[in-house]
Amino acid sequence: MRLLVTLGDVFGADSLLEVGSSHVSGVSYMNLGDAGLGYLKDQAALSGKARIRATLNPAGMDLERWGDLGVPEGFARKQLDVISAFASMGVETSCTCTPYYIGNTPAYGEQIAWAESSAISFANSVLGARTNRETGPTSLASALTGRAANYGYRLWENRLPTGVVDVIDSPKSLLEYSLLGYSLGELLGNGIPYMRNLVPSSPRQLKSLGAAAATSGGIALYHVEGYTPESRVIQKEDFTSLERFSVDRSMTHEVLSKLSGEVDDPILCLGCPHLSLEEVQSVATVLQGRRLSKRLWVFVSRGVYYKAKGLGLVDAIESAGGKVFKDTCMVVAPLEEMGVSEVQTNSCKAARYLLNRGVSVALSDAETMLLESLR
Numbered sequence: 001m002r003l004l005v006t007l008g009d010v011f012g013a014d015s016l017l018e019v020g021s022s023h024v025s026g027v028s029y030m031n032l033g034d035a036g037l038g039y040l041k042d043q044a045a046l047s048g049k050a051r052i053r054a055t056l057n058p059a060g061m062d063l064e065r066w067g068d069l070g071v072p073e074g075f076a077r078k079q080l081d082v083i084s085a086f087a088s089m090g091v092e093t094s095c096t097c098t099p100y101y102i103g104n105t106p107a108y109g110e111q112i113a114w115a116e117s118s119a120i121s122f123a124n125s126v127l128g129a130r131t132n133r134e135t136g137p138t139s140l141a142s143a144l145t146g147r148a149a150n151y152g153y154r155l156w157e158n159r160l161p162t163g164v165v166d167v168i169d170s171p172k173s174l175l176e177y178s179l180l181g182y183s184l185g186e187l188l189g190n191g192i193p194y195m196r197n198l199v200p201s202s203p204r205q206l207k208s209l210g211a212a213a214a215t216s217g218g219i220a221l222y223h224v225e226g227y228t229p230e231s232r233v234i235q236k237e238d239f240t241s242l243e244r245f246s247v248d249r250s251m252t253h254e255v256l257s258k259l260s261g262e263v264d265d266p267i268l269c270l271g272c273p274h275l276s277l278e279e280v281q282s283v284a285t286v287l288q289g290r291r292l293s294k295r296l297w298v299f300v301s302r303g304v305y306y307k308a309k310g311l312g313l314v315d316a317i318e319s320a321g322g323k324v325f326k327d328t329c330m331v332v333a334p335l336e337e338m339g340v341s342e343v344q345t346n347s348c349k350a351a352r353y354l355l356n357r358g359v360s361v362a363l364s365d366a367e368t369m370l371l372e373s374l375r
Contacts, residue, residue, distance in 0.1 A: 008149030022143035025115035026059035026136025028332035040085040040270035049090035054143035070338040095327035096301030113142030121210030129227035168248035179252035181209035185217025212348040259362035266342035271299025272350035287320035296322035
């Protein structure tokens with residue numbers, strides 16, 4: 001509670017609010033190290049249980065099939081200690097960046113305390129819930145107290161657009177939505193774009209857009225005219241003083257050339273953010289009765305994994321030579337220790353983080369990537 005009050009004082013909050021749920025980041029041992037693990041053990045020893053529903057971000061490995069990923073045993077032991085500390089505090093060991101796929105789905109206008117940039121973006125923008133860009137410690141504090149400081153995106157006046165973006169060439173694939181999002185982040189930094197002429201057919205497309213926009217910039221909230229819930233209540237006359245931008249295919253091609261390079265024998269990685277059940281179905285449909293010539297790793301939440309398993313989708317993908325992993329993704333796994341040096345993906349977020357770690361990356365549309373890898 002002292003942490004949350006201090007945070008509120010720094011940002012001029014007038015009160016603490018009740019929050020309906022929390023999503024906690026800072027889970028992979030790769031990011032935490034021994035210092036972070038020690039902090040969590042201290043909290044587990046001193047703190048009580050979560051007072052609200054609290055879900056957990058991806059870990060550095062599949063908690064059960066970590067050997068299949070090539071994760072060293074020493075890393076695995078430390079990662080399981082991290083998960084044990086969270087579990088003792090009543091945090092669900094969901095290990096996903098898409099908590100909205102496993103039932104942690106806040107209502108429009110609901111105050112929540114979420115960490116993980118893509119989840120924050122989806123909750124604020126697509127669901128119309130209200131959260132700031134929380135950190136691991138603050139989202140855990142909110143889980144244990146049920147409270148958060150009232151400032152930032154929790155206030156309506158801070159959720160209004162800061163720029164109007166005309167989308168010239170409407171994206172179609174998830175990769176194109178990811179490229180558009182990355183361009184938005186570069187254009188607006190941590191602003192709030194109001195997008196026109198964008199007609200998404202699925203929230204999955206906006207999941208990809210938001211993840212990339214939060215990676216290249218700090219965009220935690222955006223509006224899509226006629227699609228996202230808050231776009232319908234924003235008064236258009238407020239736009240007269242706003243800066244205008246446009247994004248066309250030439251800009252997204254620049255992003256593609258910047259993030260994508262040559263690879264010889266990459267691992268195909270899908271699931272940053274974690275795939276939905278419908279996306280797993282799409283992968284399984286492409287691979288049905290075929291064989292892959294390259295390694296394929298598909299990353300999903302634990303909840304989606306067991307639904308996909310029950311529908312035969314996991315078996316279809318793995319019969320083709322792929323692997324479906326839960327609890328983790330390529331961004332938070334210890335790739336260096338796993339001997340991974342090349343990745344092909346459809347996620348600009350994954351590409352940016354992997355490039356920063358010295359991994360060679362090629363960007364490609366998921367279906368094209370899969371079809372080109374079939375024998």
